[in-house]
Amino acid sequence: MTTRDELLAQKEDLERQLAALDQPKDTRTPAQQIADLLHAKSCHYNHIDQCGYNYGTWANNASDSTRQKYLRRAEELLARHPGNEAVIIDVLSYVGAV
Numbered sequence: 855m856t857t858r859d860e861l862l863a864q865k866e867d868l869e870r871q872l873a874a875l876d877q878p879k880d881t882r883t884p885a886q887q888i889a890d891l892l893h894a895k896s897c898h899y900n901h902i903d904q905c906g907y908n909y910g911t912w913a914n915n916a917s918d919s920t921r922q923k924y925l926r927r928a929e930e931l932l933a934r935h936p937g938n939e940a941v942i943i944d945v946l947s948y949v950g951a952v
């Protein structure tokens with residue numbers, strides 16, 4: 855027979871799974887996620903008229919666009935640490951969080 859505590863643990867697990875299903879799926883590549891984090895953590899410009907990051911697109915091949923510069927930095931990081939994208943994303947997520 856299942857105990858109350860076991861049922862509560864199952865309930866919490868199912869609630870976590872439901873919450874994960876409700877999250878919008880992140881369609882960005884790891885390099886794009888890292889570029890977004892690098893920009894969010896390091897850019898202190900005004901985003902209305904001093905930084906063009908939010909006006910660029912991932913598909914824009916203009917190498918001088920702000921977004922492409924951050925994307926290239928992210929790709930450099932990934933090239934130096936292959937297979938470690940999850941660690942890079944995790945560490946960057948913590949920068950400035952304390």
Ligand SMILES: [Zn+2]
Pocket residue numbers: 893897898899901905906907
């Ligand atoms: Zn910016």
